[in-house]
Amino acid sequence: MTKSAKRTVFACTTCGYETLKWLGKCPMCQGWDTFKEMAPASSGHDGREPKRPVILSDEELADEERIATGIEEMDRVLGGGMTIGSAILLGGDPGIGKTTLCFEIASRLTGHGLKALYVSGEESLRQLASRKKRLGLGAGFAFLTTNHLDDVLSAMAAERYGLIILDSVQSIYNPKLPMLPGSMGQVKEVATRLTMEAKAVDTSLIIIGHVTKEGVIAGPRVLEHMVDTVLYFEGDKMLPYRLLRTIKNRYGAVEEVGIFQMSGNGLISVENPSQFFMSQRGDIGEGSSLFPYITGSRPIILEVQAITQKTNFSMPRRLSLGYDVNRLFILISVIEKAIGKPFFDRDIYVNITGGMKVNEPGIDLPVAAAILSSFKETALGRDTAFFGEIGLTGEVRKIVNMDMRTKECQRIGIKRILCPADGTHNAGGIEIVNVRNIRELYKKIGDGR
Ligand code: TYD
Ligand code: MG
Numbered sequence: 001m002t003k004s005a006k007r008t009v010f011a012c013t014t015c016g017y018e019t020l021k022w023l024g025k026c027p028m029c030q031g032w033d034t035f036k037e038m039a040p041a042s043s044g045h046d047g048r049e050p051k052r053p054v055i056l057s058d059e060e061l062a063d064e065e066r067i068a069t070g071i072e073e074m075d076r077v078l079g080g081g082m083t084i085g086s087a088i089l090l091g092g093d094p095g096i097g098k099t100t101l102c103f104e105i106a107s108r109l110t111g112h113g114l115k116a117l118y119v120s121g122e123e124s125l126r127q128l129a130s131r132k133k134r135l136g137l138g139a140g141f142a143f144l145t146t147n148h149l150d151d152v153l154s155a156m157a158a159e160r161y162g163l164i165i166l167d168s169v170q171s172i173y174n175p176k177l178p179m180l181p182g183s184m185g186q187v188k189e190v191a192t193r194l195t196m197e198a199k200a201v202d203t204s205l206i207i208i209g210h211v212t213k214e215g216v217i218a219g220p221r222v223l224e225h226m227v228d229t230v231l232y233f234e235g236d237k238m239l240p241y242r243l244l245r246t247i248k249n250r251y252g253a254v255e256e257v258g259i260f261q262m263s264g265n266g267l268i269s270v271e272n273p274s275q276f277f278m279s280q281r282g283d284i285g286e287g288s289s290l291f292p293y294i295t296g297s298r299p300i301i302l303e304v305q306a307i308t309q310k311t312n313f314s315m316p317r318r319l320s321l322g323y324d325v326n327r328l329f330i331l332i333s334v335i336e337k338a339i340g341k342p343f344f345d346r347d348i349y350v351n352i353t354g355g356m357k358v359n360e361p362g363i364d365l366p367v368a369a370a371i372l373s374s375f376k377e378t379a380l381g382r383d384t385a386f387f388g389e390i391g392l393t394g395e396v397r398k399i400v401n402m403d404m405r406t407k408e409c410q411r412i413g414i415k416r417i418l419c420p421a422d423g424t425h426n427a428g429g430i431e432i433v434n435v436r437n438i439r440e441l442y443k444k445i446g447d448g449r
Helices: 072-078 098-111 125-134 149-158 184-200 273-278 325-339 361-375 402-411 438-444
Strands: 009-012 035-038 087-092 116-120 142-145 163-167 204-210 229-234 241-249 257-263 266-269 288-295 298-310 318-321 346-352 384-386 416-419 431-434
Touching (some): 072 257, 087 184, 098 116, 142 149, 149 163, 288 402, 298 402, 318 325, 325 346, 361 438
Parallel strands (some): 288 384, 384 416
Antiparallel strands (some): 229 241, 288 298, 298 346
């Protein structure tokens, strides 16, 4: 054996950075005294046959096979069901409902004749059993409680599963590596090994990952490129619903959103989100406006609220929940300039109800309407909706999908829409009131619209 082949390497136990010499401080993660000696990873073919390139012909380009989970909102975000052999990363804050959702998926797919394995590194069998009972799920899928990667790989080798759920990637580790469980290096190792194994035998894989404080899955989104689909489960813990968002999907559209309502016995798909978001209140009071928002391929009517009132501070306060606060600053200036009334002595707070966060520029007009409605102390009413982007000179600009928004407004019983002028925009039985700029909006609020 040559001298170099015998050589060991030193790896950082936190981030996995490798060097040939021991170091006191890791140049990658800046950790002190984190290096341990280890055998170098072997390279080459390890005796296996090398893979050869192939030319694909059309006959071989068959469509991916999908199985519908039967959970409507889950199938929606996946683009019509789970693709066989795909790897899905499901991220979310602890306690948001990832385990609950995956129990439901495993149970439904078992019902469709798929063999499922639920690997839990977080809960004991007793806990899992009581959870399963609480959710009222029938018998069916197998459980494996372990923290060792090898146990999962052996289970996969011993039995052919159609679906494996790993709960969570942070709780499973390879003891042969010097890194600590849950560290970036371990998370990478676990995800790489499992996705490779699963792909080889066409097993679908759902990897649950806790989002750390920085809002990323186990460090800088290390797993996103390894999987086919990345879903984030989010929502305010104080609110009774959850959003399942597609961040990446090799088998469908991104920006798709599934909406679930939490209940004592699990998650329920919300099929009519507009009704759901609006039904939280009886009427729309002063300072509230309705906005047909589009998430992915689906419109949802949201309520925007604003308060403007005399400030008690030397500097007026501007706060925004769900709407970009910098945009709010600009919008306030634009409104001040357009209507000639300064807001320097007023606090302005904006909120989108239900904890929704909206980045679309089309929400400018509803936000302006809510602010002006509060300012004029005039309610806009439940039968009026608004959409349109507002430019720096106060002009109201067209936005995308205006027809889809109008249709949703009509479906939900809205009678009137204030929006930018557009020749192609189909009114569909609703009164369309074109607003060209903020000044027109200001005039229309309160004088019979
Ligand atoms: P859990 O699924 O354990 O969250 P995660 O796996 O993301 O950490 O859910 C957290 C808690 O919320 C759990 O105690 C059960 C409860 N819960 C319900 O009661 N109903 C629901 O619909 C959901 C999603 C959760
Ligand atoms: Mg969990």
